[in-house]
Amino acid sequence: MPRISQDQLDARRREILAGARASFARYGYEGATVRRIEEQTGLSRGAIFHHFRDKDSLFLAVAEDDAADMVATVAEHGLVQVMRDLRARADSSDEPGWLGTQLEVSRRLRTDPDFAKRWAARSQAIGDATRERLRRQRDAGVLRDDVEIETLAQFLELAYDGLVLHLAMGRPADDFGSVLDLVEEAVRRQRTDRQPRG
Amino acid sequence: MPRISQDQLDARRREILAGARASFARYGYEGATVRRIEEQTGLSRGAIFHHFRDKDSLFLAVAEDDAADMVATVAEHGLVQVMRDLRARADSSDEPGWLGTQLEVSRRLRTDPDFAKRWAARSQAIGDATRERLRRQRDAGVLRDDVEIETLAQFLELAYDGLVLHLAMGRPADDFGSVLDLVEEAVRRQRTDRQPRG
Numbered sequence: 001m002p003r004i005s006q007d008q009l010d011a012r013r014r015e016i017l018a019g020a021r022a023s024f025a026r027y028g029y030e031g032a033t034v035r036r037i038e039e040q041t042g043l044s045r046g047a048i049f050h051h052f053r054d055k056d057s058l059f060l061a062v063a064e065d066d067a068a069d070m071v072a073t074v075a076e077h078g079l080v081q082v083m084r085d086l087r088a089r090a091d092s093s094d095e096p097g098w099l100g101t102q103l104e105v106s107r108r109l110r111t112d113p114d115f116a117k118r119w120a121a122r123s124q125a126i127g128d129a130t131r132e133r134l135r136r137q138r139d140a141g142v143l144r145d146d147v148e149i150e151t152l153a154q155f156l157e158l159a160y161d162g163l164v165l166h167l168a169m170g171r172p173a174d175d176f177g178s179v180l181d182l183v184e185e186a187v188r189r190q191r192t193d194r195q196p197r198g
Numbered sequence: 199m200p201r202i203s204q205d206q207l208d209a210r211r212r213e214i215l216a217g218a219r220a221s222f223a224r225y226g227y228e229g230a231t232v233r234r235i236e237e238q239t240g241l242s243r244g245a246i247f248h249h250f251r252d253k254d255s256l257f258l259a260v261a262e263d264d265a266a267d268m269v270a271t272v273a274e275h276g277l278v279q280v281m282r283d284l285r286a287r288a289d290s291s292d293e294p295g296w297l298g299t300q301l302e303v304s305r306r307l308r309t310d311p312d313f314a315k316r317w318a319a320r321s322q323a324i325g326d327a328t329r330e331r332l333r334r335q336r337d338a339g340v341l342r343d344d345v346e347i348e349t350l351a352q353f354l355e356l357a358y359d360g361l362v363l364h365l366a367m368g369r370p371a372d373d374f375g376s377v378l379d380l381v382e383e384a385v386r387r388q389r390t391d392r393q394p395r396g
Contacts, residue, residue, distance in 0.1 A: 109367045162360030169307045186384040
């Protein structure tokens with residue numbers, strides 16, 4: 001076996017994660033057998049488990065990758081932007097993997113206490129980024145000031161969870177642009193009704 | 199075997215559904231083995247499958263029961279009330295079964311096309327009840343009139359799905375009262391910010 005550079009190792013790792021993500025999304029955690037992950041990645045189980053201890057570690061790595069991406073987007077553009085991106089990706093329907101992972105995470109949180117414990121830190125990071133950004137927006141005067149930050153954050157998270165479940169169920173979201181406008185408007189400083197009242 | 203009245207048959211059926219609901223919620227569809235459903239209901243598999251053809255039919259019956267309850271509540275009190283009830287029940291934490299069913303439905307919608315087809319009609323009934331009530335509320339002048347009914351309905355459904363996922367993940371919802379107030383306010387005629395602006 002020839003020696004492999006760190007770049008090649010990293011590239012391989014990303015390849016495995018992408019294939020595993022697709023498999024988990026398509027078949028669920030239990031259904032994503034090692035054989036299916038082999039097929040999806042085009043790699044042998046030896047190659048796969050050189051990088052990840054077992055299927056569980058592989059799943060956690062996929063989910064952590066997704067969580068890290070999400071923290072970055074929330075910090076820069078907010079949770080509503082994450083929702084808009086999510087919807088756009090679902091429309092193009094060439095990357096359903098991420099959604100499946102989210103739903104699988106929620107299933108395992110419910111049924112697997114060990115997983116729930118390990119996941120708590122990642123979940124916390126996303127929540128912190130959301131609240132931090134809301135605080136900055138309140139300071140900038142764009143946020144409504146009659147409702148606590150914590151309530152606004154939980155409201156946005158509710159909408160986010162709803163979108164995840166909606167898309168994961170394969171329901172259409174073509175006209176969700178205006179639904180997400182409603183979500184955004186609900187946390188903003190003042191509602192401006194577009195039509196005058198009679 | 200003594201002859202059994204229709205009332206007794208109906209009571210038995212409800213008993214089986216309650217036990218099956220609890221099993222599906224606790225173990226998921228695959229994990230809810232017939233043995234576990236036997237233990238939960240205190241009935242033999244013979245007795246259980248006298249009423250339901252197979253585990254799949256049993257699951258569908260549980261889910262349909264829940265959907266019918268939901269249609270009734272939506273028609274009378276609206277989807278936000280369904281959410282408030284759901285949250286209250288989750289708090290008391292003695293009936294987590296319904297949530298598990300909801301999440302299991304969403305998983306199967308994603309992975310089981312036959313189930314998705316059979317489920318479409320029930321899902322439609324809940325959606326119809328939501329839109330019908332919104333129309334009545336608009337006629338009564340309590341609904342905002344600058345956003346289409348369809349968008350408002352999808353917004354409420356988004357929040358509902360979010361609540362289902364949130365509770366199903368076992369996350370706390372003690373302070374969700376004010377979050378649901380936000381949801382309700384967002385579809386109402388006019389937002390009244392409680393604090394004056396500086």
